[in-house]
Amino acid sequence: MQLPSEFIRKFTDLLEEESKDFFHTYEESKMSGLRLNPLKISEEEWAQQSPFTLKKIPFVPNGFYYDSERDQPGKHPYHAAGLYYIQEPSAMFVAEQLAPTPGEKVLDLCAAPGGKSTQLAGKMAQRGILVANEINSKRAKALSENIERLGISNVLVTNETPERLAERFQGYFDKILVDAPCSGEGMFRKDVEAIAFWSEAHVEACAKQQKNILDSAYSMLKEGGILVYSTCTFSPEENEQTIEYFLKKYPDLQLLPIEKTNGIQTGRPEWSNSNLNELEKTARLWPHHLRGEGHFVAKIRKTAVPAPSRIKEMTSNASRTQLKDFYEFSNQTIDGKTIDHFYLFNQQLYALPDQCPSFQGLKILRAGLHLGELKKNRFEPNHALALGLKTNEAKHCYTLKDDEWFHYLKGETLTTENDRGWMLVTIDGYPLGWGKEAKGILKNFYPKGLRIQA
Numbered sequence: 001m002q003l004p005s006e007f008i009r010k011f012t013d014l015l016e017e018e019s020k021d022f023f024h025t026y027e028e029s030k031m032s033g034l035r036l037n038p039l040k041i042s043e044e045e046w047a048q049q050s051p052f053t054l055k056k057i058p059f060v061p062n063g064f065y066y067d068s069e070r071d072q073p074g075k076h077p078y079h080a081a082g083l084y085y086i087q088e089p090s091a092m093f094v095a096e097q098l099a100p101t102p103g104e105k106v107l108d109l110c111a112a113p114g115g116k117s118t119q120l121a122g123k124m125a126q127r128g129i130l131v132a133n134e135i136n137s138k139r140a141k142a143l144s145e146n147i148e149r150l151g152i153s154n155v156l157v158t159n160e161t162p163e164r165l166a167e168r169f170q171g172y173f174d175k176i177l178v179d180a181p182c183s184g185e186g187m188f189r190k191d192v193e194a195i196a197f198w199s200e201a202h203v204e205a206c207a208k209q210q211k212n213i214l215d216s217a218y219s220m221l222k223e224g225g226i227l228v229y230s231t232c233t234f235s236p237e238e239n240e241q242t243i244e245y246f247l248k249k250y251p252d253l254q255l256l257p258i259e260k261t262n263g264i265q266t267g268r269p270e271w272s273n274s275n276l277n278e279l280e281k282t283a284r285l286w287p288h289h290l291r292g293e294g295h296f297v298a299k300i301r302k303t304a305v306p307a308p309s310r311i312k313e314m315t316s317n318a319s320r321t322q323l324k325d326f327y328e329f330s331n332q333t334i335d336g337k338t339i340d341h342f343y344l345f346n347q348q349l350y351a352l353p354d355q356c357p358s359f360q361g362l363k364i365l366r367a368g369l370h371l372g373e374l375k376k377n378r379f380e381p382n383h384a385l386a387l388g389l390k391t392n393e394a395k396h397c398y399t400l401k402d403d404e405w406f407h408y409l410k411g412e413t414l415t416t417e418n419d420r421g422w423m424l425v426t427i428d429g430y431p432l433g434w435g436k437e438a439k440g441i442l443k444n445f446y447p448k449g450l451r452i453q454a
Contacts, residue, residue, distance in 0.1 A: 001026045025287040030189040033089035036062040037150050038122045041083050058262040060092040077405040081430040082150040087115040090285040090292030095119035098228040102127035104174040112139035114146030121152045129353050133158045144365040151387040153369035154353035162216035169220045171306030180210040182231040186294020207237040223305045229298045236271035239296040244272045252304035258283040263290030314356040318344040325379040333422045337393045347374045383447050386433045394424035411451040414442040
């Protein structure tokens with residue numbers, strides 16, 4: 001791996017005696033990890049049926065290392081069922097520090113591709129509201145797809161600038177995650193393309209952008225609210241110095257300590273402009289101290305009282321007449337899932353999260369759980385509804401046997417013996433998608449864009 005000479009000089013000077021161990025990690029393979037989705041499966045259940053040889057990640061609940069040469073979890077049907085999210089191990093540490101609870105209002109401001117958003121949602125247990133935002137429209141689409149795959153129903157996926165959201169959500173959120181765009185130094189082992197983009201000028205540009213994003217985040221945080229800032233880079237300009245700027249600009253901010261165990265190191269006050277001792281409360285994850293890539297994390301509380309939030313809640317906009325075909329489908333197909341708030345847009349029907357804020361005028365990719373489409377005299381369920389259900393919430397299920405999962409994920413029809421209409425197709429008791437049974441044939445409704453190309 002050919003590292004930039006400026007990068008080598010910089011971290012040889014900064015790390016001094018540590019630098020040899022640090023640079024030696026670039027001769028080693030990157031770590032691979034997956035994180036269980038608690039909305040679908042517990043650690044106890046996973047232990048009984050895991051198809052992989054895994055080792056526990058010591059600093060993250062539900063996180064495991066896997067051997068990428070032996071196992072391919074991205075190709076297993078459990079991945080399509082949303083039982084886990086494949087994620088770099090150190091990146092899993094960040095959402096643990098924000099630790100949202102069910103019922104809170106949470107913002108993930110720079111959310112794509114969705115690893116940290118899905119982790120936050122897992123802790124919220126489908127209650128409260130999570131706004132997952134991504135400014136890049138292509139990356140926002142990938143974020144929305146990952147939210148869908150993990151069966152999450154209490155998320156608004158937005159495609160906005162931080163400034164635009166700040167205009168709408170002043171003093172609104174209990175907790176905010178800013179996993180800021182950065183120079184990506186901590187991902188060089190994972191993404192060698194990041195090396196080509198690196199320069200000191202890029203580091204400085206990222207630091208400037210990070211400060212602007214934090215300004216927007218500050219205005220959206222409630223009194224007593226918690227903000228977690230993170231990067232996957234090593235440069236002090238984007239880490240200690242950015243937090244130093246933030247604390248000095250807003251005197252009502254209080255830096256909170258982060259527990260350091262299992263190789264996690266303190267931040268470096270000596271790398272700030274004012275030798276701010278308080279920065280020891282921040283955390284650094286280094287590849288020569290633990291089995292993972294590079295990350296920086298700071299946890300901050302806001303104590304000032306912002307202007308009161310005047311956000312109205314979104315109300316149902318679909319009449320019972322418009323919902324007639326959905327209710328007919330629901331009575332025939334779903335057993336035990338109640339929906340209180342509906343949102344209808346271009347005949348696409350969504351179940352809104354409780355306490356969903358008004359999103360009129362914002363670019364929205366996903367508004368809660370996508371139920372399906374109202375077509376002429378019928379309702380066609382969306383893939384998201386299948387993944388958002390538990391097996392016991394469907395009146396009819398088709399359990400895939402042996403290698404049938406492969407044929408189903410390829411989009412092939414399956415042979416059955418009955419004529420029961422819409423059915424939830426499952427693998428080992430976990431939903432994979434929809435099928436429609438008629439005269440002994442199960443028509444495949446697995447989305448074309450997700451099908452195995454083989």
